Amino acid sequence: MSIEQGPIRPPSEAESLFIRVTRNCPWNKCLFCPAYKGQKFSRRTVQEIKEDINFLKEAAVKVKAYALRLGSGVHITRETMELIYRQEPSLFHVAFWLYRGGKNVFLQDADNLVMPAEQLAEVISYLKEHFPTVERITTYARAKTVSRRSVSELKMLQEAGLSRVHIGLETGHDPLLLYMRKGVTAEEHIRAGLKIKEAGLSLSEYVVLGLGGRQMWREHALDTARVLSIIDPHFIRVRTLSMREGIPLLEKVQSGEFQPLKDDEIVREERLFLDNLTGTGYFISDHILNLLEEVEGSLFHDKPAMIGVIDRYLDMPAEKRVNFRLGRRLGVYRYLRDMGDAGRYSQMEALRKRLQEEGRDEDEFLEEYRGRYL
Ligand code: SF4
Structure with a gap:
């Protein structure tokens, strides 16, 4: 048995536990959005969501039992996660969530407020009852x-x-x-x-x-x-x-x-x-x-x-801006200050000059790279 998971979460919820409340997007027409194209929207029942919460609760209990076995009390350590990864990988995402503090939950998918408020409140209360240490519950709408x-x-x-x-x-x-x-x-x-x-x-x-x-x-x-x-x-x-x-x-x-x-x-x-x-x-x-x-x-x-x-x-001069854009898009730089690293800077200069010599358009090259991320 496992639980349903949606495909999307905001970057700030990367370490949250995900609970799917609805499936996909009830609108699904925005021209710029690739998220749920081809996927039909549907609601989940309160009972289905509660069953997922029950499953997660049981998983959390099992994860803590692994930690106790390893002698780390209820604290989830790297060793606990490694053991779970080897022996019961289906528990891994709950173990990782607990390892990162177990405080945040993100409700999936795109528009959970379509659910009648009383029903959504019932789901959230149930979640709080089963995970009383959760501090933040968030949703898209x-x-x-x-x-x-x-x-x-x-x-x-x-x-x-x-x-x-x-x-x-x-x-x-x-x-x-x-x-x-x-x-x-x-x-x-x-x-x-x-x-x-x-x-x-x-x-x-x-x-x-x-x-x-x-x-x-x-x-x-x-x-x-x-x-x-x-x-x-x-x-x-x-x-x-x-x-x-x-x-x-x-x-x-x-x-x-x-x-x-x-x-x-x-x-x-x-x-x-x-x-x-x-x-x-x-x-x-x-x-x-x-x-x-x-x-x-x-x-x-x-x-x-x-x-x-x-x-x-x-x-910055145009060449330096190109240098930065290349570095940022290729994952060589994260911040502007990273250009101060002589090694990385010359690596990107070499690439910039090569593109120039080959007569390749930098913007097309960068656009191609940009399209590979989401
Ligand atoms: S998920 Fe948001 S952006 Fe995408 S189609 Fe639905 S409403 Fe539009």
């Missing part, structure tokens, strides 16, 4: 769905133990929301975000850098800043548009209807966005696709420093 929920329904979820809602804002520019078939307006995004905060839940909003393309980049930056400045979520997370196989937007790129921005143009868009953004939340670039991962900090305290990072990049 669509703003459209949240905008239809009352604050008292959201409060019921908060009181049951839900801590945070992750929402894909993507953009605050209405024509772009329409073009990308997001199925929600900027006004509904604002209503949903404010309700979540009013209910006492933590709110994490996602923005897609580059989503406006050449046609709408400026409006995308300005309206997204406007909408998020009104909502003032606890977290703003950016991720960069990626032209991967399987996303419907690719067809529009191939036909020339949508013209994607290049790396440096996306960085300029990010600068305009950040410059116009106000609030008290925390800005995070925690995705491998983002060029400048170190653009991170409190909007209230660190905005000048974050813009400073962007300016430092944009002020």
